Amino acid sequence: MVMRRIIPVMLVEHHEMRGQLFPVVVTTRAFTDVTRIGDPASTARVLASQLADELIVIRRGGDGSIPFLEFVELLKRIAAETSMPMSVGGGVRNIEEAHALLRSGADKIVLGPTALQETHLVEEVAERFGRQCVVAAIDFRGSPDGPLAVGGEGRTAALGPLGKVLSGLDRRGIGELFLTDVDRDGSGRGFNVDVAKQVRDAISVPLILAGGCGRADHILDAFQRADADAVAAGTYFASRDQNQFQARALIANAGVLVRTSLV
Amino acid sequence: VSATLVAIVDYGAGNVFSMSTALSRAGASVHVVTNAAEVREGTSHVVLPGVGAFGHCLKRLRTAGLDEFLLDWVGDQRPLLGVCVGLQVLCRASEETPGALGLDVVRSDIVRLSAPGDRIPHVGWNTIRNGGPEAVPLKGFAYFNHSFGLREHRTLTDVRWCDHGGGFVAEARHDAVLLAQYHPEKSQSVGERLLQRFVQDPSAW
Numbered sequence: 001m002v003m004r005r006i007i008p009v010m011l012v013e014h015h016e017m018r019g020q021l022f023p024v025v026v027t028t029r030a031f032t033d034v035t036r037i038g039d040p041a042s043t044a045r046v047l048a049s050q051l052a053d054e055l056i057v058i059r060r061g062g063d064g065s066i067p068f069l070e071f072v073e074l075l076k077r078i079a080a081e082t083s084m085p086m087s088v089g090g091g092v093r094n095i096e097e098a099h100a101l102l103r104s105g106a107d108k109i110v111l112g113p114t115a116l117q118e119t120h121l122v123e124e125v126a127e128r129f130g131r132q133c134v135v136a137a138i139d140f141r142g143s144p145d146g147p148l149a150v151g152g153e154g155r156t157a158a159l160g161p162l163g164k165v166l167s168g169l170d171r172r173g174i175g176e177l178f179l180t181d182v183d184r185d186g187s188g189r190g191f192n193v194d195v196a197k198q199v200r201d202a203i204s205v206p207l208i209l210a211g212g213c214g215r216a217d218h219i220l221d222a223f224q225r226a227d228a229d230a231v232a233a234g235t236y237f238a239s240r241d242q243n244q245f246q247a248r249a250l251i252a253n254a255g256v257l258v259r260t261s262l263v
Numbered sequence: 264v265s266a267t268l269v270a271i272v273d274y275g276a277g278n279v280f281s282m283s284t285a286l287s288r289a290g291a292s293v294h295v296v297t298n299a300a301e302v303r304e305g306t307s308h309v310v311l312p313g314v315g316a317f318g319h320c321l322k323r324l325r326t327a328g329l330d331e332f333l334l335d336w337v338g339d340q341r342p343l344l345g346v347c348v349g350l351q352v353l354c355r356a357s358e359e360t361p362g363a364l365g366l367d368v369v370r371s372d373i374v375r376l377s378a379p380g381d382r383i384p385h386v387g388w389n390t391i392r393n394g395g396p397e398a399v400p401l402k403g404f405a406y407f408n409h410s411f412g413l414r415e416h417r418t419l420t421d422v423r424w425c426d427h428g429g430g431f432v433a434e435a436r437h438d439a440v441l442l443a444q445y446h447p448e449k450s451q452s453v454g455e456r457l458l459q460r461f462v463q464d465p466s467a468w
Contacts, residue, residue, distance in 0.1 A: 002381075002427060003388040003404065053388060080284055085406050085449045102277035102314055107408060107449065129277060130316040130348065130359070132384035132408045175384045175410075206382045229382055259388055263403055263452050 003257050004223050005053035005230035006248070007087075007208065008237040012040050012057065012074065013064035023066055023074050027235040029186030031139070031155045037238045041077045047237060048082040050244040051262060055082075056135075056178070056208075056232055058110065059090030062153060068097060072104045079105025087135045087178075095124045102129065110178060112137045113151030113159060116169070126173035135208070136174040138165060140195070141182045147195050155182045162195070163202065170203050177203055178232065181211035186235045188214025196226035208232050216247035223256045266292040267462040269308045272333075273297050274323040276348055277314025278448065285448035286310065289458040299332035308462060309336055312448070313347030317373065317411070318360025320352050330366060337368050342439045344461050347409060350442040359411050369437055371416045376409070378428020384410040391423045391433040391445070391453070398424075403453040405433060405445035412444055421468075439465040 015024040015036060025037040037043060044055060057078065059071045066074065068091075075088060088101045089110025098109045098121065109129075115121045116136060125134050139155050140147045140162045148158045149165040159165055169177070179199055181192040189212050196209045206229035209222050213233035222228040236242060248260045269291040273279050283293040296302050302309070311333075313320075324330050337343055345353045354365045357373035365373075376383055386408050390400035401423070412431035416422065425433035425444070434457065435442045441461050447454030460468055 001389070002385060002407070005387050076280060079281055083281070083285060083288075083449055083451065083454075085408070085446070099275070099277075104280050105278070107278060107281070107314060107446070126316070128275070128316060128319050129314055130410065132386065132410050133277070133314055175408075176386060204383065206384070206386050230387070259404060 001257055003053070003259050004228075005208075006219060006244075006258065007054045007056055007230055007232040008047045008052050009056040009058065009210065009232050009234040010040060010043060011060050011234060012066060012071070013060040013062075014066050015064065023070070025238075026060070027186060027238050031182055031185055033186070035238075040074055041081050044078045044082050044084070048084050051248060051259060052084060052244075053230070053259060054085040054087065056110065057086055057088045057106075061091055065091070072100050075101065075104045075106060089135070089137065092121065095121065095128065098125050098129070102133070108133050108135045108175065110135045110137050113139065113149070117151065117159065122172045122174060130175075131173040132175040134174045135176045135178050136169055137178040137180070138162070138169070139180045139182050150182060162199070166199060166202060170205065174205055176206045176208055178208045178210065184212030185210075187212050188235060190214065190218045191222045191226065191228075191231065193221055193226045196222065196228055200227050206230065216242075216250045219247065220251050220254055220256065223251065224254070266290055267308055268303060268306045269293050269310060269462065270296045270302045270306045271310045271312060272329060274311070274320055274327065274329060275315065276312060276320050276323075278312055281448045282310060282312040282346070285454065285458055286462065289455065289462050291462045298327045299329060302332075308342045308344070309333070311343065311345045311349030311352065313345070313349035313351075313446075315348045316359060317348060317351055317357040317365070318363040320348050321360075321363055321365065324352065324366075333366060334368070337438070337440060340439045340465075342441070342461065342465050344441045344443070346443050346448070347446060350413070350444055351411060353440065353442070354413065357411055368440060369413075369416065369442070370418060371413055373411045374414050376412050376428055376431065381428045384408060385427040389425050389427065391425045394422055394424060401453075403451070405453045406449045407445045409444060436468065441468070
């Protein structure tokens with residue numbers, strides 16, 4: 001049986017120090033309110049030693065965005081120091097950029113709202129690299145009329161009802177769905193299990209659930225109650241009081257299949 | 264003793280960097296080639312890495328004239344490693360790209376994995392096992408990411424299986440060709456074991 005996956009997310013952007021720019025891992029709350037965590041390659045090494053099943057690496061947009069070619073070099077540094085499977089994205093504009101990421105350590109390409117809405121990149125990446133290579137990132141917020149897919153900076157622009165946005169997607173050739181509740185991002189108050197459960201039943205590809213992870217039992221909830229194939233988190237992995245081996249033991253002891261040792 | 268000289272074929276199928284890093288860790292001296300002329304003198308092992316779609320990969324191999332090179336290489340009993348789609352292009356055909364012809368070294372067809380109750384693509388860490396009635400999982404996990412696979416075979420030896428909606432070939436040997444449906448370059452101890460085996464002479468496999 002395939003193991004359920006627990007996946008750290010590394011959001012990276014530029015940070016100025018003594019007049020020089022350095023790439024740095026950050027966490028966010030509701031996709032804003034940035035906290036700096038540390039050097040990407042060192043962070044990745046620590047996460048690898050703590051049994052991360054994969055890594056999601058996202059280049060943040062906006063003022064601090066890392067230029068694409070520097071991001072590629074950063075990715076190579078991470079790949080040279082760890083051998084984790086990596087899903088990589090953030091403002092991927094065309095198939096050449098996707099290919100450059102795959103040549104530099106990425107195994108899958110994360111395509112967000114802009115790429116999904118405004119381009120045929122999903123189809124192009126699937127045609128050339130297979131649909132298992134496409135991770136579709138969909139972000140949503142709650143509303144009186146039910147969950148709304150959102151896009152744009154700070155994820156404030158409504159793109160339409162979540163169910164409608166998803167229904168077109170499954171047919172377009174995606175390999176996984178990376179679903180984030182923006183309202184819960186960085187909150188540590190638990191995953192949105194109710195929405196995830198509905199989404200899980202409506203799609204055929206693996207579901208990676210994100211937004212709200214604060215404790216090991218939140219992860220267990222996502223696996224047991226929403227039947228998520230994987231969970232992803234940023235802030236959770238950045239806080240020092242989380243022991244990943246204990247978290248995995250708790251989840252495994254509840255009868256969920258996860259890796260509990262490095263060998 | 265000088266390091267094994269390995270050529271990684273860059274046929275537009277993704278993760279060349281990860282594969283060369285992993286092979287270097289396994290003690291090989293690695294170079295990347297896009298056609299047969301770039302294969303350095305003294306090269307003893309060739310790798311077909313794999314993040315790609317069946318039809319597109321074969322088109323690229325044929326455009327570069329690498330199909331003939333690979334068939335001659337295999338015909339001479341020289342060591343080759345095919346990973347993921349690199350395994351699949353060595354088969355006869357695939358449901359991923361109907362009508363496209365594989366290199367037909369492994370005379371079997373790649374089929375779409377269908378798994379009621381299980382998700383497709385098959386993504387993540389899974390155990391592999393030997394064939395036979397005991398079917399005990401081997402120690403460690405292998406990392407998979409694929410929608411297609413080899414459900415049956417006729418010519419393979421040393422076959423190890425994985426189960427996702429039924430068994431499929433996870434790892435196997437065909438003369439001097441090693442095949443892995445999982446990604447050894449991402450599979451930690453299980454992957455390192457395979458790559459270390461590969462970079463030796465096939466007589467030691």
